[in-house]
Amino acid sequence: MLIAGEASGDLLAAELVSALLAALKRSEDGRVPQFFGAGGSRMATAGVELAFDLTQHSVIGISDVLINYFKFRRLFHQLLKLAIERKPDAIIGVDYGGFNLRFGHAIKQYVRKNRSASTPWNPKIIQFVSPQVWASRPGRANLLAADYDLLLSIFPFEKDWYAKRVPKLRVEFVGHPMVDRSSKSRVQSPKSENAAPTVLLLPGSRKSELQRHLPPMLGALKLIQEKLPSVKAKMVLPDEALKQLADKLFTLPSDTEIQIGNLPQALAQADVAIASTGTVTVECAFFGVPTVTLYKTSWLTYQIAKRIVTVKSLTMPNLLANEEVFPEFIQGAATPDHIARAALELLQNEPRRIQIKKRLAEIISSLGGPGATTRAATAILSLFQ
Numbered sequence: 001m002l003i004a005g006e007a008s009g010d011l012l013a014a015e016l017v018s019a020l021l022a023a024l025k026r027s028e029d030g031r032v033p034q035f036f037g038a039g040g041s042r043m044a045t046a047g048v049e050l051a052f053d054l055t056q057h058s059v060i061g062i063s064d065v066l067i068n069y070f071k072f073r074r075l076f077h078q079l080l081k082l083a084i085e086r087k088p089d090a091i092i093g094v095d096y097g098g099f100n101l102r103f104g105h106a107i108k109q110y111v112r113k114n115r116s117a118s119t120p121w122n123p124k125i126i127q128f129v130s131p132q133v134w135a136s137r138p139g140r141a142n143l144l145a146a147d148y149d150l151l152l153s154i155f156p157f158e159k160d161w162y163a164k165r166v167p168k169l170r171v172e173f174v175g176h177p178m179v180d181r182s183s184k185s186r187v188q189s190p191k192s193e194n195a196a197p198t199v200l201l202l203p204g205s206r207k208s209e210l211q212r213h214l215p216p217m218l219g220a221l222k223l224i225q226e227k228l229p230s231v232k233a234k235m236v237l238p239d240e241a242l243k244q245l246a247d248k249l250f251t252l253p254s255d256t257e258i259q260i261g262n263l264p265q266a267l268a269q270a271d272v273a274i275a276s277t278g279t280v281t282v283e284c285a286f287f288g289v290p291t292v293t294l295y296k297t298s299w300l301t302y303q304i305a306k307r308i309v310t311v312k313s314l315t316m317p318n319l320l321a322n323e324e325v326f327p328e329f330i331q332g333a334a335t336p337d338h339i340a341r342a343a344l345e346l347l348q349n350e351p352r353r354i355q356i357k358k359r360l361a362e363i364i365s366s367l368g369g370p371g372a373t374t375r376a377a378t379a380i381l382s383l384f385q
Contacts, residue, residue, distance in 0.1 A: 175368025
């Protein structure tokens with residue numbers, strides 16, 4: 001059983017299913033696994049029988065979760081009932097930490113209360129991509145240690161972090177799946193000396209992120225083009241639905257191209273990106289694109305988050321480097337003026353661009369080589385040997 005609640009997790013889960021199938025084909029027993037759960041279209045294409053598309057309900061922030069509480073409660077119990085009925089050998093949460101940690105705990109509670117000689121079901125509980133417990137509420141690591149058989153990490157520092165706090169939890173650093181996805185697109189096509197610089201806008205993959213991030217991004221773009229009229233802009237969105245929403249809510253500059261998907265191709269041609277904090281910033285780093293990052297959320301979520309978040313940055317390349325490689329602006333600081341000023345610095349200061357690109361290469365080299373999902377599948381199957 002696999003559960004993924006966001007587009008990035010849907011892709012990762014689909015890749016994991018393919019890796020598990022490939023690994024089992026190489027085994028001698030010839031058994032063919034069955035996959036079911038909740039996720040998105042990529043999981044369905046990979047062969048996962050979906051109870052429903054959980055990615056359609058993706059939200060972020062405490063306020064959005066509270067607004068949708070009863071919907072998520074209903075979906076949660078629907079999946080819990082399904083797991084108990086079908087009794088899978090393994091339950092794999094793919095990212096989506098808030099939901100999946102609660103789900104793994106609920107499964108373990110059920111097993112502890114009901115396991116007997118007549119009902120011996122005791123599935124392996126696995127989490128692929130560590131929840132960011134090292135950034136806030138570190139006590140959640142104890143819940144992972146109590147309920148989970150395996151945690152698959154995609155960032156190198158996480159294994160040591162867990163080993164110091166919950167040594168009984170098995171944590172395997174498998175590397176970052178992005179390395180496999182993007183390697184073929186990494187080589188940039190050479191630009192002529194007179195080619196116009198390109199700024200890439202990456203507001204996020206959720207409706208709320210688009211609504212909050214696009215206004216300051218578009219305001220910054222206007223200021224950038226006032227200073228550098230030759231600058232071209234492109235925006236990448238994950239699906240047509242978000243594009244339609246952007247067209248409906250905002251008046252986009254006529255010369256701004258909107259691209260659906262294929263982020264690697266866009267990054268390979270970008271000079272600077274303006275991006276929401278999160279997974280996409282690692283992709284920007286992989287392609288060596290100097291990036292200005294920002295994040296805006298609801299007032300309630302921000303008030304809670306600033307009291308519990310302990311890390312200095314929300315931008316993963318900055319955390320991996322232990323310094324501000326990408327300029328970052330959060331909440332009230334994410335203004336068009338601040339963003340534009342930082343982006344212009346990245347566009348016009350060539351020595352700084354070279355320094356940033358060198359640092360990004362060092363960061364990416366720490367994420368492991370190709371084969372992350374293959375290593376993840378091997379670690380999962382080792383639980384049954």
